[in-house]
Amino acid sequence: MKTVVIAGAGGFIGQDFRRRFAADGWTVRTIGRSADNHATWSDGDDIMRVVDGSDLLINLAGRSVNWALHT
Numbered sequence: 001m002k003t004v005v006i007a008g009a010g011g012f013i014g015q016d017f018r019r020r021f022a023a024d025g026w027t028v029r030t031i032g033r034s035a036d037n038h039a040t041w042s043d044g045d046d047i048m049r050v051v052d053g054s055d056l057l058i059n060l061a062g063r064s065v066n067w068a069l070h071t
Contacts, residue, residue, distance in 0.1 A: 005038075005051050007031040008060030017058060029054065031061070 004021050008014045009030040021028050029050045030037040039046035041061075051057060 001025060001027055002055040003027040003029060003053065004056040004058065005029045005031060005054045006058045006060065008062065009037070010034070011060055014060045017060070 002025075004017075004026050006014055006017055006021075006028065007030075009018050009028075010032050014030075018028050018030070029039075031039045031041065031047055031050060033041060039050040041047075
C-alpha cells in the first residue's frame with residue numbers, strides 16, 4: 001500500500017486530497033498545527049518519523065487560497 005503525507009491537510013484543498021487518496025487505497029498521514037495530525041510543526045522529530053518511508057509528500061501549508069477570493 002502506498003503512503004502519502006499531506007502538510008496542510010486541514011485546509012480546503014487538503015481535506016479533498018485526504019478523502020480522494022484514502023478512497024483510492026492510500027495510507028494518508030498528515031502534518032499540521034493541531035494534535036489531530038500525525039505530526040505537528042512544533043516537533044521536527046515527529047515530522048521526520050511521519051515522512052520517512054512515504055511514497056509522496058504534498059505541501060499545502062501556507063496562506064489560504066480564500067484570500068484571492070476577497071481581493
